[in-house]
Amino acid sequence: MNCHDVLAALPAAALSDEALWWVEALVRRLIQHAARNAPPSLSQRLEEEWLADLAARHGQMARLRLAIGCCWATRAITREHVAANVPATTSATGNTIMTAYAQHDSSFVSRRTTAVALIVCLHGVLIYFLATGLVHRMAAVIPPLIQIPVTDDAPTRHPPPPPLQPNLAPTRLEVPEPDLTVEVPPDANTIRGPLIEQPPALPPKVLNRVLGGPGKGFPNTADYYPPAAIRMGDKGIASVRVCVDGNGRLSADPTIARSSGSARLDEGAVRLAKAGSGHYRATTEDGRPVSSCFPFLIRFDFRD
Amino acid sequence: MGMSLQTLRVLEAFLENPTDQLSGADVQKASGLASGTLYPILLRLESAGWFVSRWEAINPSSAGRPRRRLYRLTPTGLARASEVFASFGRGVLA
Secondary structure: OOOOHHHHHHHHHHOOOOOHHHHHHHHHHHHHHHHHHHOOOHHHHHHHHHHHHHHHHOOHHHHHHHHHHHHHHHHHHHHHHHHHOOOOOOOOOOHHHHHOOOOOOHHOHHHHHHHHHHHHHHHHHHHHHHHHHHHHHHHHHHOOOOEEOOOOOOOOOOOOOOOOOOOOOOOOOOOOOOOOOOOOOOOOOOOOOOOOOOOOOOOOOOOOEEOEOOOOOOOHHHHHHEEEEEOOOHHHHHEEEEEEEOOOOOOOEEEEEOOOOHHHHHHHHHHHHHHOOOOOOOOEOOOOOEEEEEEEEEEOOOOO | OOOOOHHHHHHHHHOOOOOOOOEEEHHHHHHHHHHHHHHHHHHHHHHHOOOOEEEEEHHHHHOOOOOEEEEEEOOOHHHHHHHHHHOOOOOOOO
């Protein structure tokens, strides 16, 4: 096992909690391996020293960096130990040794070449994982957090359905004629007989209305984050109002209901809302999708 | 005498308090160097007589952590390091 193995194992280790234990064991193995490859006179000391310094490190990545650094240190220590091969007591001031090491310091070409090669390999590994679907797996793990449907605005008013017509079949009432004959002047406003009470109108039916919003397959906000806004450090939340038909498609151009404070972000929000046509979750009334207009929030934050 | 910038950063960490004894982790925190660079420098300076090192005087089982290797500037190292920094015209690196 060497440092290259560790670098290759990094992306897999980041995917699961179980990998934390694995990384911890790997770190200790790397340090022990590095110390044992050091000159025999220093091997035991370096192992104990590095493991002690490892205990002072917090965070898996910091500990991993220390272990990888120890691999690197072993190479340098071994090379210098052989190159110098001068007892420390031969010079009271150590000028001889320091001069030798200073000369060695200037010959960094091979180390730089190795470092560049390592960096290139690391980028290659990252590109490989991104190209082979790691990004999709990570996207599936990360919950969508940008699109938040809100209900603070008044919902679109639709005319209530007509109330059910009661059965008002004319009822023939038999009104006995009074025996008393009264001379009444003819008057059109005179009411003859008792009033017939109309049955009360039924109350309007209450609809179970669920407001729509971004649905499955809605585009990722990060893809519509304007690059200029990222460069300028723009962050904010825009409220976009969309009108969506029953199939989740836009029936009108989206508009900014509340600006994010940045024209660039507002433009990106409108583009995102347009791109989401066909991926909206339509408003439902009693489970039946209907056309409606509603606002929803789009948050742009490049730290996400 | 030529000396790498990394070595100067290690010396600078010790010159802040020349009598302090620092572990590799302490020096790394102060200098910001990677461990692959730091430990060879510490051994190099120790071999040259600029540093002395000893094990931390603790009982690991009671302290709950392993003992650290502590480094300290020798009088020679202090004098030489001061000379090096004096040659820069000021006491600290940028």
